[in-house]
């Protein structure tokens with residue numbers, strides 16, 4: 001089976017190395033020639049992983065036609081690029097492939113989940129199914145082979161099992177699942193919670209506050225996810241609480257780091273002006289605000305993050321407004 005990984009950023013590189021470690025037929029496609037040369041000549045992707053020496057067998061290319069005879073195409077680009085990359089890939093495919101999604105978020109205009117965008121953008125003649133390979137997994141840890149578990153989620157069980165077997169090894173363990181809605185909503189919304197967690201840390205709050213955020217944040221994720229047909233149990237798993245914990249607590253998280261800067265400076269201004277990293281939670285906060293208001297879903301933490309990012313509300317005020325909401329029962 002030939003796998004093409006599209007996107008030579010942090011997650012694409014780490015996942016390509018997993019397959020190379022598993023002695024699979026894999027190639028990494030990217031658009032930045034310096035990255036591709038770095039991987040092929042120095043066995044490094046220095047832009048993302050300072051001193052990490054990659055598996056020397058791993059090869060990268062600037063030529064997208066490598067997807068022509070692929071069996072599996074894994075898209076490791078930010079959510080904003082998924083639709084356009086599908087449109088580039090579709091005419092090049094010569095048979096039905098499994099498309100693996102690893103992005104966490106929504107289409108910026110249509111609010112669709114990533115699997116929905118992919119199914120709409122790849123012709124049925126070229127698509128076996130979409131498998132979302134998602135869960136608590138910072139690329140910085142996977143690339144140095146630290147133990148990690150994630151889910152392969154698909155409506156077609158056979159394909160999720162194929163991906164499970166392909167990627168699993170002694171440091172990466174893949175579980176399968178079929179709750180596409182619950183899993184994809186969980187991993188998208190946890191990025192907004194990670195921004196909130198960073199903001200609270202930047203403001204100087206500590207462990208009690210983070211525990212409160214994770215617990216109440218999970219309730220918001222369940223409320224939103226079940227409103228669209230996700231199963232409550234899914235939010236107790238790797239794509240729910242698992243991904244929420246890792247992203248809200250890790251210095252590797254770009255969403256957490258963004259929030260930290262915003263909290264520390266008590267304003268969003270510098271972050272919005274200077275950020276060049278992939279921080280998916282920013283766009284997700286806007287979409288969750290839009291969709292939750294349309295459907296009357298109560299999302300107080302996400303709403304305060306939206307207010308900070310897009311309405312100029314002061315982070316300190318948001319934290320105290322959340323604390324001083326009307327008192328109520330926990331469940």
Ligand SMILES: NC(=O)C1=CN([C@@H]2O[C@H](COP(=O)(O)OP(=O)(O)OC[C@H]3O[C@@H](n4cnc5c(N)ncnc54)[C@H](OP(=O)(O)O)[C@@H]3O)[C@@H](O)[C@H]2O)C=CC1
Pocket residue numbers: 006007008009010011012030031032048076077078079081084085102103104105137138139140277278280
């Ligand atoms: N990093 C992680 O630990 C994890 C990330 N994810 C998710 O994976 C997705 C990708 O993130 P990540 O790898 O971290 O992001 P990075 O910013 O590290 O890398 C993204 C890569 O995609 C490339 N890219 C952007 N647009 C296109 C395009 N149209 N065609 C081809 N390549 C393109 C970028 O190129 P250039 O730099 O030249 O713009 C860059 O190499 C995100 O949704 C993220 O939430 C999920 C789990 C873990």
Ligand SMILES: O=C(CO)COP(=O)(O)O
Pocket residue numbers: 104135136137138191194243246247252253254255256278279280
């Ligand atoms: O999704 C991730 C870990 O599971 C990566 O998080 P960040 O995008 O915040 O770095």
